[in-house]
Amino acid sequence: MLKTVDADRVRRLGPTRAGDMPLDTMGDESDEALLMRYATGDQAAAQALTLRLTPRVYAHACRMLGIPAEAEDVTQEALLRLWRMAPDWRQGEARVTTWLYRVVANLCTDRLRRARGVALDAVPEPEDEAASAADRMLEKSRAAALQAALNLLPERQRQAVILRHIEGLSNPEIAEIMETSADAVESLTARGKRALSAELSGRREELGFSDD
């Protein structure tokens, strides 16, 4: 039986770590099917879409912007646009996630343009929680170093590298999101990787890579 859940319940269930994430009870339904049901007033579909899409959108916005507070604003705005356009959604035209990634990219680009000139020092390092294991520390410092290097890439290269190498999307799907060709995506990711490699080479030892 499907259950409806209000915002207070979501707050109580609210995740702080991946393991705490409430389960998406409609995992077998596509995003598009859920969006259709949302448009017809189904509250359970609203809950399922929120749980499914918010973490994905937020993680992507964080990687693009490097600033959690900005990423929160972008996430809220992108999903608000999705809710508003739900009744006009044309079935089969695009995937919901493709549409969302495109909206997130546009919102991030606007913010990056406005923020241009902000010192890189203003970009905080990801929070360092009390991690006891050395490999956990190493993982965090690698992620932080990568984020700092990603922040230096041109926006399109950054977007292509994040979608391809961190979020694991295929080149054709990225091409659809970025409204370009798969060849152009290939070229963007290759240049992005070269730039990241050059930027991170000086920190190899610090990041746990030896010369052996």
Place this chain on the structure above:
Amino acid sequence: MIEKKMDDNELESVFDAAKETASLPSSDLMSQVMRDAMAVQAGFAVPPVEARPRGIWQELFRVLGGWPTMAGLATAAVAGVWIGAFPPGFLPDLQAAYLGADDAAYLIDTAADGGFDLVEEAI
């Protein structure tokens, strides 16, 4: 000293670290997104529906295709009853054909005395 470049495998390890340490939304953000979803949905023309299980008849009705299918089934049923009760003139008399009115010559006299009287009458 020449600095060694980070190779593809090392870069892949860095990407893996980023995958493992993905930032997760705060509970406040999740609540805000959910509130937005509900508020926008409340503005749609269709009133929100509480999710509830369907009954067997509702499910059958939905599986069969709804009102258009039901209308077709009802029409077929009425037409069948009508044709059965008042068959049109151009249709053969199916009842007579089935009972074999034209095959009387094949009747066999099975009377106890075995006189085959009916056969003789037929000849």
